[in-house]
Amino acid sequence: MNEQTNETRDTRETPETSETSEIPGTRETSARKSEFTERIMRLPVLDTHTHLVGDRLCARDFWEIADYFWLKRELEAGGYPPHAAELPEEERIRAFLDAYRATRNTLMNRVFTQIFNQLYGIDITDEASVREADAAVKRSSRSPNRAQDVADRLNVRRFVVNVAEHADFRGMRDNAVLIPRIDGKLGGWVRDIAEAGDPAAAFARTRETIKALIAQYRDDGCPGIMTTLPRYDSSAHEKKHVGPGIGRDDILMLLLHEIAGEAERRGMLVQLFLGVERSWCGTAVPANDTARILKLSALFETYKCPFELVVASELNNLDVVQAAWNFPNVSVGGLWWFNFRASTYRDAMQYRFEALPALKSSLIVSDARCIEWSYGKIWLVKRLLADFLWKQTEEGWIDREAALQVAEDWLYRSASARYGAS
Missing domain, CATH: 3.20.20.140 (Metal-dependent hydrolases)
Structure with a gap:
């Protein structure tokens, strides 16, 4: 009986079985979904409504991204001061980080996080990371091809x-x-x-x-x-x-x-x-x-x-x-x-x-x-x-x-x- 149990268990756990199964959630299904998602991500886009200005398409510092209206609304709901731009820089950064952590569940927070992860390779975690992000944005904004590269x-x-x-x-x-x-x-x-x-x-x-x-x-x-x-x-x-x-x-x-x-x-x-x-x-x-x-x-x-x-x-x-x-x-x-x-x-x-x-x-x-x-x-x-x-x-x-x-x-x-x- 022990041998039969072991044989059953071994068959059930055979790697080939789990890799070729069509049951949703298997590795093959996950791979097919990832490939499909990548194809969607490569498709062309026309952005039908923007407030972009042709001679200043890129953000010039961290705060032009962080103070975007939609994110700022959510940050203020999380305690960010309405007039944060008037604060001394260190105090402003601390206030931003507190509100950023308080709003990790919100949609614009997640989009903001992806912007810095994907475009700058930076995770916003502490004051040093905000300063690093600010330097990265300023540096990239000086590149004449930056907007086209992002698009x-x-x-x-x-x-x-x-x-x-x-x-x-x-x-x-x-x-x-x-x-x-x-x-x-x-x-x-x-x-x-x-x-x-x-x-x-x-x-x-x-x-x-x-x-x-x-x-x-x-x-x-x-x-x-x-x-x-x-x-x-x-x-x-x-x-x-x-x-x-x-x-x-x-x-x-x-x-x-x-x-x-x-x-x-x-x-x-x-x-x-x-x-x-x-x-x-x-x-x-x-x-x-x-x-x-x-x-x-x-x-x-x-x-x-x-x-x-x-x-x-x-x-x-x-x-x-x-x-x-x-x-x-x-x-x-x-x-x-x-x-x-x-x-x-x-x-x-x-x-x-x-x-x-x-x-x-x-x-x-x-x-x-x-x-x-x-x-x-x-x-x-x-x-x-x-x-x-x-x-x-x-x-x-x-x-x-x-x-x-x-x-x-x-x-x-x-x-x-x-x-x-x-």
């Missing part, structure tokens, strides 16, 4: 900016794609019409301004225009008469009709960024409005220009997918502001995977102000994407060739086709 690590081919003066990317193979933002102008137009003695005449003048502006953008080679939108109570399917007493939200909707109509005539994209509210307090907050996309649907139905919807509010992630499913000229863009979380990405990818051809969806909105944060956030999204698509293949919903096609469409080809950018 190449994840095969990020193009970036989008919204300010013309920022589009000349120094030291990189290609300049940024320019999609001018008009939200500052849009708010002024609404105000001027609402406060005019003759709103109809003011509206007529604004219509001509819009035509001239979009024509100029088209002549400049811009593929489209971008605007954020505030909370609105009006709907695009109700076109109100312009006259004394017309509400500002009604004016906004009428102007959106003019913008979409002119974009259609010029063959341009309209990119709408939605879900961040600034009217409730002095801090931008996410606003989940279940009617937000519904109120715009008459624009999608009336005008044949491409629309790209980018949202910052979690509950609207399904709404934009439904709009893209209903209207062939609507696509969904990357996850913006408060949507940039791993859990939200997983849900959004599932919505998109089930309902939309992959060419109608883009994933990447880094919102980065330096190339290092674009790298870190794209690294995270690629890892999440690899995990998501691997699971789809393991469950038999899609084969690996199709999964890689979906990944490349979501990361690059969808946005590249809409923007005419290769």
